[in-house]
Amino acid sequence: MLTSVFRLLRIVFTVVRFRLDVFIPFGLLPWYVRYTLGAVCAIGRKRAQQNRGERLRLALESLGPIFVKFGQILSTRRDLLDDDIADELAKLQDKVPAFPGHVAQAIIERDLKAPVSELFAKFSATPLASASIAQVHTATLHSGEEVVVKVIRPDIEKTISKDIRLLYTLAHLVANMSADGRRLRPVEVVTDYEYTILDELDLAKEAGNTGLLQRNFTHSDLLYVPQVYWDFSHRNVMVMERISGIPVADIAALNKANVDMKCLAERGVEIFFTQVFSHSFFHADMHPGNIFVDVSNPKKPKYIAIDCAIMGSLDDADKSYLARNLLAFFQRDYRLVAELHVESGWVPKGTPVHAFESAIRSVCEPMFAKPLKDISFGQVLIGLFQTARRFNMEVQPQLVLLEKTLLNIEGLGRQLYPDLDLWVTAKPFLEKWMSEQMGPKRVMEEVRKQAPQWAGQLPQIPNLIYTALSQLSHQEERMQAQTQAIEQLSKELQKGRKNIPFRLLGILSLASAWMVTDPESLEHLQTADIASLGLFLVGLYLLVLKP
Template sequence: MMGPLQALRLLRINWILLRHGLDEVILATHLFRPLRWIKYLLPWHWVQRDLPPYPARIRRALEDLGPIFVKFGQILSTRRDLLPDDLANELAKLQDRVPPFSGELARAIIEKAWGRPIEEVLDQFDPVPLASASIAQVHTGRLKDGTEVVVKVLRPGIERIIRQDLALMYTFARLAQRYWKDGRRLRPVEVVSEYEKTIYDELDLQREAANASQLRRNWLNSQMLYIPEVYWDWTRPNVMVMERIYGTPVSEVEQLKAQGISMRLLGERGVEIFFTQVFRDNFFHADMHPGNIFVEPSGRYISIDFGIIGTLTAEDQRYLAENLLAFFERDYRRVAELHVESGWVPPGTRVDEFESAIRTVSEPIFEKPLAEISFGHFLVRLFQTARRFNMEIQPQLVLLEKTLLNIEGLGRQLYPELDLWTTAKPYMERWMREQVGLRGLAERTWRNVYSIADQVPELPLVAYRMLMAYDKQLRHAEFERAKLQREESPSTAAIALRAIGGATLVICATLILVLGPGQWLPEHLALVLMTLTYLVGGWLLIAAARTA
C-alpha cells in the first residue's frame, strides 16, 4: 500500500510531467487512450505552446525530479539497444547537478564513522566540498604524515530517498510494461532492476575502495594508467579516504595540446587500456566518462570513481573476441553461431535467419572508411538485432557496450582519425592465440595443477565410494525388477488352487457318470450337472496350465 509520503511524491512527479508537456505521452498509452479527450479540457491545451521535442522534455523532467531520476536517466542513456537514438542522445546530456550539504554535517558523519574527532586523523580538512554529486560529495584534507587526500562522504538519508524513488519507478515500470505498446519489448521492470543493483552498489564506499585497490594492483607501475591509493584504515561503508590526484581533465583538449601531449598517443592508449582491462584483467572500469578521467603532463591517464565495475566470464571473453574478429572478417554466419553457442539467444534460433539479420545491419557499416567504423555502435546494432531473436538481457555486456561507447567517443574526441580496429585487432588476435594455442593450454593446465594435486590423496576413497554407490544402485534395481515381476505375474498358490479345483470338478463329474442317477438325483438333472461339472473343471485345468 502507498504511504502518504509516496503519494505526495507521486503527485509531484505527475505535476512535473504535466509541466513539461508529457501528459501527451501518458495519454498515448494503451491504458489512458480512451481518455485522450480529457486533454482538450485542460487549460494549457487551449493555447498553442511551443514545446521542444519529447526527448528534450523527458530530459528536463528527469532533471526536475531530482538526482536519483537523473542518475537513472544517465544509466538509461547507455541502453541504446532499447532506446531510440534521439532519446538516448538527449539523456546522455543529463548532468548530476546537486547542491552540496553543509561541511559541518559532513564532519559529523566522518567523526561518527571514525569514532574520533577529525583532528586526530587529519591535520587539515576543508569544509567546502571539492565536488558534489547525487550519492556523495568529496572534501579535501591532509593526513598527519603530510599526505594530501580526498574524503568521500555519502549523503545523509540518501538510502531512504533511493528506496522511496525506486518503489515509484517500479510502479511506473509495471504500468508501462502492461499498458505501453512497446512495454514488453523494452522490459522496463528489468531496466529498473538493473538500476537498483547499480545504485545500491554505489552506496557502499568500501566496495568502491575494494574496486580501486584491485585496479591499482592491476596497473601498478604502469606508464599508461595511474589509480590513486586507498587508505583503508580510515575507510568505512559511508566514508572513503583516497590519495588526492592532480591532472588535466581529459575533456580539456586545448590544455592537453598546450602541454605537448600527443593526442594520437592518448587516443590509442585509451583503447589499449580498455581492451587490456577486459581481456587481460577481466576487471574493467565501467564508468569511464570524461569527468572521471584526468591526464598527467607525461601523458599518463589517471582514473577516479570506481563505483561501477564490470567483469566477464571466460566464455563471454572468448565469444566477444571471436564475435568482433568474425564481424570484421564479414563472417556473419560465425557471429550468429557464436550467439547461439554462448547461450545469448535461445538454442532453437534459426542460424540462417539470424545470419541474414546480422548481415542487414552490418553491411552498411563497411561502406564507411575503416577509421569511421564504430565498435560501440556495431555492438548496439548487434544487440538490437539479437533482441528480435529473444536475446536475454546480459548485464555484463550492457556495461561493456556502455564503456566501449565512452572510450570510443573519448578517443575520437582526442584524435578524430583514430582507427579503433587497427589498434584493437592485433591485441585481440594475440589474446585469442594465447587462449586457444599451446601456451594457453599450458597456462590453464598449470593453474589447475595445485587444485588437482590437492585432491590426489582422496582419489582411493572417492573411487571406493563411487563403487559402493554403483553396487547399491545395482542391488536396488534388482530388487525393483523382482518386485515388478511379482506384481505382474500371478502367484503359485493361485495356479495351484485353479488346478485343484478343476481336478476336483472333473472327478465329481466322473463319479456321477459311473454311479449314475438315483433316488436323490433324477436322470435329467444328473446329465446337466455332469456336463456343467466337466466343462467348468476342464476350463480351470486349462487356465492353470496356461498361466503356469
C-alpha cells in the same frame, strides 16, 4: 480566514462534482478535461514544440538527482532506446547544491569514530566537488599526504528508496500500457538501476574496487589509480590520494602540454582491452569527469582513473564469445556470428540460425559502407544485440556495461584523435588473446590454477581408485547376470517362434470343435460329437501342453 478557505474549497469541489455529473453522462468529459486543464495544456503545447528526448530530459532534471542519474544510465541503453532519446539523455548533468561542510564533518566523525581534527592535519570545509550521491573535500593527513575525502550525502538512502519506489510504479505503468512499452523492459531497467545506485552508496565497496584496479595496473605505464587509505575508509567515507592531472576533456590544455594525442587515444583503447580481456575487471563509468591525464611524459601520456563505483567483469566464456564475435564480424562471417550467439546461450538453443544470420547481415552489412576505421565497435555491438533481442536474447547486464564502456572509450578516443583506427589497434590484441587462449601457455596456466585443488584431492586418490575398481567389478557382475538373462530370453523367443505353427493348429482345432458341437445334445453323444471332442483335446494339447 480559515472558514472562507473551507467555503472556497467547498465551492470548487461542488463545481467540479457538478461538472463531472453533467459532462460524463453526456460524453463531454474530453471537453471538460481540456477546459479545466487548459493551463496545463498550454504548457504542454509549448513543450510539444521541443523534441521528445528534450522533453524527457527536462522532466528528469526537474524530478531531481536520482532521476537525473537514472536518465544518465538509461542513455547508455541504446539497445532499448531510439538514438534521438539516448543522445538527449546523455546530456543530463547533475545540478545538485553542495551540503554544508559541518554536515560532512559530522558524517566523517560518526563513521570513523574520531574528531576530524584528530583524523586530519587539515580539512577543507568547502567542498571540491559535489555530486548526486557524494561530495568531495580536500584534506591533509598528519603524515603529510594530500588526500581527498569522499562523503556520502546525508539521508540519501531514504531519498533513493522513495524515488526507486516511484520509478517502479512508473515502470509497471509503462509495461502495462502497450506492447511497445513492454519492449522497453522498464521494470528490468529500473532493477538494474537500483543495483547500480545501491552499489554507489557503499564507499567501502568503491574502495575495494579502487584497490583491485590499482593492483592490476601496478606495473603498467598506461593507467594510474590513486591509493586508498584503508584506515580512513568506511561505508560513508573514503579517503584517497589526491591526484593532479589534466581532465581528459580539456583538449586545449592537453595540446598545450604537447601531448601525443594519437598515442593517448590508442592507449585508451589498449587500457579498455587489457581490463576486459586480461584482467576481467573493467571500469564501467569511464565518462570524461572520471579520467585525467598525467603529462609528465607527453610522448607517453598516462591515464589516471577515479570513481571506481561501477565496475564490470566478464567470465572466460563471455570473453571468448565476444572476441570471436568481433573477429567474425570484421571477417563478415555472419553465419559464425549467429552460431556463436546460439552456442553461448545468449539466444535460445532452438533459434533458427539461418534466419538469425540474415537478420544480422541486414543490420551489419551497411556498416561496411564506411571505411573500416570509421566503424564503431560500440555501434556494432548495439546492432548485434538489438538483432539478437528480436530473437529473444535475454538482457546480459555484463554485456550492457561493456557496450556502454566501449561507446565511452570510442567517443573519447575519436575526440582526442579523430583518425583513430580502433580496429587496427584492437585486432592484434584480440588475435593475440585468442591464440593465447588455445596455446600451451594457457594450458599451463589452467594447470597452475587447478593445481592447489588437485593437490587437495591427492590424499583421496587411493580411496577413489579402490571405490572405482570395486564399482567396476560390481558392474561386471551385473553385466554378466544381464547377459545371461538376455541369452535366456532370446532362447525362449526362438523356441516360441518354432512353436507358432503348433499353436496355430491348436487354435484352429479348438475353433472347429466349438463350431461342430451342439451344446444341447452333449448327453446323447454321437460319432460326430466324439470326433469334435477329440479335435478339442488335440487343440488343447497343441496350444497349452506342447512345450
